[in-house]
Amino acid sequence: MSDIQSGSEQTRARLIEAAREVFAQYGFQGATVREICRRAGANVAAVNYHFGSKDGLLAEALNFSGLKTLQTNNLSADPCPEKRLRLFLKDFMLMLLDENSASRQCRIMARELADPTPALDKIVSEAIAPLHEFLGRLVCEIVGDKMSAAQQLRCVFSILGQCSFYYHTEPVLQRLHPELRYDADEIGAIAAHIAEFSLAAMNQLTRRDA
Amino acid sequence: MSDIQSGSEQTRARLIEAAREVFAQYGFQGATVREICRRAGANVAAVNYHFGSKDGLLAEALNFSGLKTLQTNNLSADPCPEKRLRLFLKDFMLMLLDENSASRQCRIMARELADPTPALDKIVSEAIAPLHEFLGRLVCEIVGDKMSAAQQLRCVFSILGQCSFYYHTEPVLQRLHPELRYDADEIGAIAAHIAEFSLAAMNQLTRRDA
DNA sequence: CAACATATCAAACGCTTGTTTGAAAGTAAA
DNA sequence: TTTACTTTCAAACAAGCGTTTGATATGTTG
Structure with a gap:
């Protein structure tokens, strides 16, 4: 050797x-x-x-270490759950959309979702399930007990759905909006929109339900 | 003959x-x-x-007639844009998730988004572009001039992202929540959530920006 | 009926896929 | 150097793919 x-x-x-x-x-x-x-x-x-x-x-x-460290870092980043959601979405969207960086793990994962392979079970249990739980806790901190568990779960889906949309429909968006480029600024703007959109929704929904 | x-x-x-x-x-x-x-x-x-x-x-x-009639019917269904959004989402999610019905056109489309085929150009120009425009007009009616065009576009993406999530990640959701079944009731509940979530977000965001 | 165009069929073609093989090259210890 | 083991390689394998072929029905038209 x-x-x-x-x-x-x-x-x-x-x-x-x-x-x-x-x-x-x-x-x-x-x-x-x-x-x-x-x-x-x-x-x-x-x-x-x-x-x-x-x-x-x-x-x-497959390597989910990037996704894991992103979550653990987020937990100790700020006491305010709203700020943590904004921070998480920014990091997560960078990991999902940025062509550079070692972000390809997320892209492999995202590709597997469409048509499952033998590796999907591992992906789900080791990466996606923890991610859902992580976002579930974050949503729970934000909406507190003003929402049922089922509603909170759907809020998690709404957030993740907005995120994955930009990845899944990239070929389509490129055709519809050729000027669109996923550079750092654009990704940041997208993440900020998803955060504000989702926080506004949860804020409003908890008001009504209260 | x-x-x-x-x-x-x-x-x-x-x-x-x-x-x-x-x-x-x-x-x-x-x-x-x-x-x-x-x-x-x-x-x-x-x-x-x-x-x-x-x-x-x-x-x-490929056959986009179902998607088209859904849109034209929606236009004359109700003068209130919020109600039309709720109605559209219910019909759209049924078309996307219901296993029965002639809804498979939408599923073929959704599958193509992941990895493009020679047919993607046709799908984009004949189905997806009109769909985005349709939702764009609906969002514009709802938020009026209280949002920039870029913000309105991102709201359309947020709505569509929530919708496509349930389709794209169905294999994953089945593993995470085995009790989940896409029957008519569940689909209706999902559509209602997406509608209320999105309307709440747009409502709240326009208040702040005003 | 004969002639013709259309539609179906079993079989094969050419190609690409993931995988295997058996020999050659490289490496390490006795 | 000899021996044993690991790693690389060109070549081939078996299976599956979309597609083509030439024969065989099938139905229509003169």
Whole structure:
């Protein structure tokens, strides 16, 4: 074992990195092992040698650490739940929409939602369920006991729905509004809108129900 | 030509109907010509004989009449824009989520959004663009001139995002909330929530900005 | 009936997919 | 160097895909 581990670990790492790119771009079904290996500069057989199968590679390519740290950091960021929601949405939308950054994990996840793969169970239990719970607690702090649990759940769905919309319908939005670019400013503006829209809704709804 | 057109038109019609089912269920890429022909009780070659290609079949399988009539009916349903939004959301969510009914056109559309096919241009120009304009006018009636055009557009996105969420993440929601069923009651409750959530948000936001 | 165009069919074509194979190259310890 | 093990590679494999083909019915027209 030399300082860098014998080239084998290098190939493994390059495969995982290439897989994240390709899975994020084409989805699991659309991505091909050959394209992944081409980008990694590896032989076609490398995927099956190192990961057993295309499924195994996907499982290793998934990495929810970014999403987790985002949530834990948020918890201690500010005592005010409204401010924390604004902060979370900004970070989350950057992770979801920014082309750079190591945000591709979120994009892989988002792609899986449409047509499930064997990895969806892992994605749901390790990433999506905690995310829903996190937002559920945040909403609960904001609306308090002025809403039923069912209503709070629907508020979480309303927030997440607004977020995922910009990701899922990107090809459509590009056609309808060609001037639209997901740069940092635009993403910030989108996140701010979702925050204000959702906070206004929850604020108003709790007033009425009270 | 007999009373029913010689069996050829029958096969054509059965293929289109089967294609709508399969495209809606698996998406364009995931759907196979063989499965479509199997459900239609036709030979594999029938698709290329009648439609030239799988792409051609998709083009014929698309049908936006339901979405269009929904919009035109809505325009003359009620003078109050808030009531029209509630009504539209109820009909739209039924079209999107109800397993029965000829609602599959919407599902095919929604599937295409994730990964574009050659048919996406047609879908955007003939269905999605009019839908966005329709909702844009409705939002404009509700918020009047108390919002900028950019803000109004984002409100349209917020509404559509909430709607498409329930469709796109259905496999996930089924895992997180196994008791969830998209029956008529549940769909109605979802639509009502989206309407009240969005109306509350727009109401509150226009107050602040005034 | 004969002639013709249309519609269906089993079979195959060419291609791409994920995966496997067996040999070659590289690496580490005896 | 020899031995044993790991890693890479070109090539092939089996399966699935959309599509094409040529024959065979089917129905219509002279």
